[in-house]
Amino acid sequence: MNKLYLWGIIIIAVMLGATYLSVGGSKGGLNGDIVNMLAVAGAVSLVIITVFVVVKYVRQMQVDSASGELLKDNWDGIGEYKNEVPTGWAVMFLLTMVWGMWYFVIGYPVNAYSQIGEYNEDVAVHNSKFETKYKDITGEKLVEMGESVFLAECKVCHGISADGIDGAAANLNKRIDEKSVKHVIEKGSNNKLLGMEMPMPDRNGLLNANTGALITDAEIETVSKFVANKMSGAGADIFAGTCAACHGEDGKGLDSVAPSIATYTPTLVSNVLTHGKKGAIGVMPKFDRLNDKQKEAVGAYITSLNK
Numbered sequence: 001m002n003k004l005y006l007w008g009i010i011i012i013a014v015m016l017g018a019t020y021l022s023v024g025g026s027k028g029g030l031n032g033d034i035v036n037m038l039a040v041a042g043a044v045s046l047v048i049i050t051v052f053v054v055v056k057y058v059r060q061m062q063v064d065s066a067s068g069e070l071l072k073d074n075w076d077g078i079g080e081y082k083n084e085v086p087t088g089w090a091v092m093f094l095l096t097m098v099w100g101m102w103y104f105v106i107g108y109p110v111n112a113y114s115q116i117g118e119y120n121e122d123v124a125v126h127n128s129k130f131e132t133k134y135k136d137i138t139g140e141k142l143v144e145m146g147e148s149v150f151l152a153e154c155k156v157c158h159g160i161s162a163d164g165i166d167g168a169a170a171n172l173n174k175r176i177d178e179k180s181v182k183h184v185i186e187k188g189s190n191n192k193l194l195g196m197e198m199p200m201p202d203r204n205g206l207l208n209a210n211t212g213a214l215i216t217d218a219e220i221e222t223v224s225k226f227v228a229n230k231m232s233g234a235g236a237d238i239f240a241g242t243c244a245a246c247h248g249e250d251g252k253g254l255d256s257v258a259p260s261i262a263t264y265t266p267t268l269v270s271n272v273l274t275h276g277k278k279g280a281i282g283v284m285p286k287f288d289r290l291n292d293k294q295k296e297a298v299g300a301y302i303t304s305l306n307k
């Protein structure tokens with residue numbers, strides 16, 4: 001008998017022996033457990049088929065020779081026969097591509113179960129319950145809710161008393177510090193403070209109607225102090241001439257034109273939380289995970305600090 005077949009039979013015997021030792025010998029094992037029996041039968045046939053297929057091909061490599069027309073190109077003397085692409089293979093290839101596109105676009109990613117999807121659904125359900133439950137709270141209760149949201153989410157940067165921890169974040173006990181006002185006048189601002197894209201021009205777009213000229217360094221200095229000083233002191237005329245057209249005479253803002261810079265409002269805070277903000281102090285991250293009621297509440301809390 002060919003040595004190869006002998007090796008095949010030996011390998012089968014060894015593998016069956018190993019299979020018996022690991023499965024058949026274990027407790028419960030082959031005794032009446034149909035699932036294990038099936039698994040063992042499957043393993044046995046896999047071993048036998050594999051060994052026979054391997055033997056067949058090794059044998060073929062030993063004795064076979066090929067014939068046919070070679071392609072023009074060869075690599076280090078190793079050439080390739082001219083073969084037609086088998087139709088079945090070509091059809092399978094195309095079908096696999098079509099299936100792959102279906103799978104990516106319509107199949108798995110869009111319709112399948114996902115943990116993140118389930119989490120998002122749960123959050124949405126919880127948020128809607130939360131919002132229904134607390135829909136009607138206003139006034140003092142809303143401020144209290146806002147304070148607890150603030151202590152949980154905001155105090156790391158803004159500090160327990162919302163003073164901004166020595167300038168690390170905005171001091172929310174006042175609207176708004178001089179440095180920030182100056183920064184905005186010089187550089188403009190585009191933070192969606194109104195909830196939409198509505199930028200404020202930089203100093204090259206700020207005309208003082210009283211003088212008919214662009215705002216000057218000295219005017220910037222004065223008007224920044226005026227705004228930071230709760231809209232009082234020197235600079236009222238500059239504010240009236242340069243800023244009031246957008247921010248209103250009292251600085252409390254005009255709907256869809258410019259935000260209030262005299263006071264905080266729940267809407268302003270809510271917009272900052274939705275879009276985040278970059279300014280003279282640094283970056284305020286957005287807080288998507290707060291729901292609308294929580295944003296409104298923390299807005300009411302911050303507004304209450306400035307009474």
Ligand code: HEC
Pocket residue numbers: 176180181184185189190191192193194198199200201206215223224227239242243244245246247257258259261279
């Ligand atoms: C053409 C209209 C316009 C004029 C004039 C204008 N502003 Fe503004 N201002 C805006 C808008 C719009 C925003 C909101 C920009 C944003 O979304 O970031 C804004 C934002 C600001 C902010 C930022 C508030 C914050 O919370 O960061 C400050 C401060 C400010 N303006 C001060 C001034 C001062 C002071 C003047 C006058 C020297 C002035 N603005 C003139 C339209 C204007």
Ligand code: HEC
Pocket residue numbers: 149150153154155156157158168169170172176180268269272273277278279280281282283284285287298302
């Ligand atoms: C990672 C630190 C950080 C956290 C957390 C944080 N903030 Fe801020 N926040 C900042 C910084 C920095 C600024 C100043 C941005 C600037 O330069 O104008 C700021 C500014 C603000 C402003 C002022 C916007 C203006 O127009 O002047 C408000 C309002 C605000 N934060 C509210 C909150 C609330 C409410 C929370 C909690 C839900 C919070 N922040 C959490 C860093 C933070």
